[in-house]
Amino acid sequence: MTGAPAIREKHDGALADRTSIRLWLRLLSCTTVMEKRIRRRFADRYDATLPRFDVLAALDRAPDGMTMGALSRALLVSSGNVTGVVQALLRDGYVLMTTSPTDGRASIVRLTPEGQDHFAELSEAHHEWIDAMLAGMSRHDREALYELLGALKLSLAADTGEEKP
Amino acid sequence: MTGAPAIREKHDGALADRTSIRLWLRLLSCTTVMEKRIRRRFADRYDATLPRFDVLAALDRAPDGMTMGALSRALLVSSGNVTGVVQALLRDGYVLMTTSPTDGRASIVRLTPEGQDHFAELSEAHHEWIDAMLAGMSRHDREALYELLGALKLSLAADTGEEKP
DNA sequence: GCTTGATATTTTAAGCTTGAAACTTTTTCC
DNA sequence: GGAAAAAGTTTCAAGCTTAAAATATCAAGC
Numbered sequence: 001m002t003g004a005p006a007i008r009e010k011h012d013g014a015l016a017d018r019t020s021i022r023l024w025l026r027l028l029s030c031t032t033v034m035e036k037r038i039r040r041r042f043a044d045r046y047d048a049t050l051p052r053f054d055v056l057a058a059l060d061r062a063p064d065g066m067t068m069g070a071l072s073r074a075l076l077v078s079s080g081n082v083t084g085v086v087q088a089l090l091r092d093g094y095v096l097m098t099t100s101p102t103d104g105r106a107s108i109v110r111l112t113p114e115g116q117d118h119f120a121e122l123s124e125a126h127h128e129w130i131d132a133m134l135a136g137m138s139r140h141d142r143e144a145l146y147e148l149l150g151a152l153k154l155s156l157a158a159d160t161g162e163e164k165p
Numbered sequence: 166m167t168g169a170p171a172i173r174e175k176h177d178g179a180l181a182d183r184t185s186i187r188l189w190l191r192l193l194s195c196t197t198v199m200e201k202r203i204r205r206r207f208a209d210r211y212d213a214t215l216p217r218f219d220v221l222a223a224l225d226r227a228p229d230g231m232t233m234g235a236l237s238r239a240l241l242v243s244s245g246n247v248t249g250v251v252q253a254l255l256r257d258g259y260v261l262m263t264t265s266p267t268d269g270r271a272s273i274v275r276l277t278p279e280g281q282d283h284f285a286e287l288s289e290a291h292h293e294w295i296d297a298m299l300a301g302m303s304r305h306d307r308e309a310l311y312e313l314l315g316a317l318k319l320s321l322a323a324d325t326g327e328e329k330p
Numbered sequence: 331g332c333t334t335g336a337t338a339t340t341t342t343a344a345g346c347t348t349g350a351a352a353c354t355t356t357t358t359c360c
Numbered sequence: 361g362g363a364a365a366a367a368g369t370t371t372c373a374a375g376c377t378t379a380a381a382a383t384a385t386c387a388a389g390c
Contacts, residue, residue, distance in 0.1 A: 019299075019304060019307050019308065019311070020295045020296045020298075020299040020300075020307065021292060021295055021296075022311060023299060023307050023310060023311045023314070024199065024295045024298075024299070026311060026314045026315070026318070027192075027195065027196055027199075027310075027314060028196060028199075028200070029318070030192065030314055030317050030318055030321065031192055031193060031196035032241070033318075033321050034189065034192075034193075034321065035193070036241075037321075039348095043348090043349095049375075049376080050376095051375085051376060051377090067338075067339095068338070068339060068340095069337085069338060069339080072339095076197070076201075077376090077377075077378085078377070078378055078379075079338075079339065079340085080339085080340070080341075080342090080377085080378070080379080080380095081376070081377055081378070082339095083339070083340055083341085084375080084376075084377090085375095085376080088375085100338095103337090103338080103385080103386075104338095104384080104385050104386075105337065105338040105339065105384065105385045105386065106337090106338055106339080106385090107338080107339070127185075127186060130185045130186055130189045131185045131186075132324050133185075133189075133320060133321055133324045134184075134185040134188060134189070134317070134320055135320065135323075135324070136316075136319055136320025136321075136323045136324070137316050137317060137320045139184060141313055141316050142184050142185065142188055143184065144309070144313055145188060145192075145310070145313040145314070145316075145317065146184070146187060146188045146191060148306055148309055148310040148313060149188070149191045149192060149195055149310070150191070151301075151302050151306050151310075152195050152299070152302060152310065153191070153194070153195055153198075154301055155298060155299055155300065155301025155302045156195065156198050156199065156202075156298055156301075158300075158301045159297050159298045159300070159301070204378095205378095208378090208379095214345075214346080215346095216345085216346060216347090232368075232369095233368070233369060233370095234367085234368060234369080237369095242346090242347070242348085243347070243348055243349075244368075244369065244370085245347085245348070245349080245350095245369085245370070245371075245372090246346070246347055246348070247369095248369070248370055248371085249345080249346075249347090249370095250345095250346080253345085265368095268355080268356070268367090268368080269354080269355050269356075269368095270354065270355045270356065270367065270368040270369070271355090271367090271368055271369080272368080272369070
């Protein structure tokens with residue numbers, strides 16, 4: 001599979017162009033700006049954090065609750081991490097935690113009604129912020145960007161990090 | 166400037182489409198995957214971290230050194246944060262810190278020769294990793310993605326976070 | 331039934347990140 | 361020259377993140 005082989009210099013293995021690095025830096029910059037902005041607004045206006053929002057969002061999609069392990073896999077974070085975030089949500093009364101009736105090792109986490117309300121509020125604000133941040137792009141450009149990010153996703157999936165054979 | 170005004174529902178101000186949210190989630194996903202991969206490889210193969218690499222990169226561009234404040238502004242992180250990262254680099258012998266001769270409040274941080282060598286090694290690996298991760302995209306697509314991210318950058322700059330007037 | 335290994339979770343140590351408070355030095359303004 | 365304000369930096373508390381070690385439970389095989 002050789003869609004577009006990287007063009008290399010004759011010397012020392014450095015790529016001839018800086019396209020990739022510039023692209024990565026711009027991608028990182030855009031994401032960082034958006035993420036910091038969302039984080040800041042959550043903190044300032046709702047006394048909330050992005051990781052807690054992520055957990056609430058995952059639980060909102062699972063009315064019957066999720067195990068800690070399922071949460072960890074869904075959010076792509078370590079299980080130890082989930083433990084801390086869920087404990088904070090427990091203190092705030094936004095989630096309930098029960099031991100699974102079928103597996104004594106597993107805990108099942110569930111939104112409380114307060115958690116549902118809280119998430120609904122956060123979610124609406126979050127949606128509006130994203131819309132506003134992207135409002136300066138035409139729908140055509142947004143869709144084109146979405147598609148190209150799909151191509152990037154594929155490229156990332158193809159890169160295994162192995163040394164060249 | 167009205168490239169393509171957002172299409173809104175008649176009711177409750179919610180946008181009619183989910184283009185923006187889907188785009189944001191995909192953007193975040195791609196960046197997170199790349200960032201975690203780089204972070205992991207730095208840790209596994211070089212006993213380094215991404216924040217330290219960022220500081221080294223900024224200092225590498227400033228042969229005469231930078232103040233802590235300049236570093237903080239260049240990297241878009243808090244000054245307290247820079248303090249911690251620079252202290253770690255000091256312990257490793259990669260940077261030197263001196264009080265500014267013209268301003269007793271300011272510290273000037275500079276790479277040591279070891280720091281320069283270390284950064285050169287990290288930088289080359291970093292470059293190769295990025296190239297490999299993006300190698301699955303055609304040059305045309307990479308450039309198109311770069312341009313669209315430029316449009317996103319502009320859109321972000323236009324969003325002030327103010328309430329609608 | 332009991333041992334062995336696998337699985338689910340928590341704990342711990344180390345590091346990054348921020349915002350606010352504290353400290354030092356410089357600048358400004360009488 | 362001296363007081364007050366401003367600026368550069370560090371310290372501190374709180375929270376997120378990970379990997380690795382420790383706990384507890386389940387499952388398989390004998």
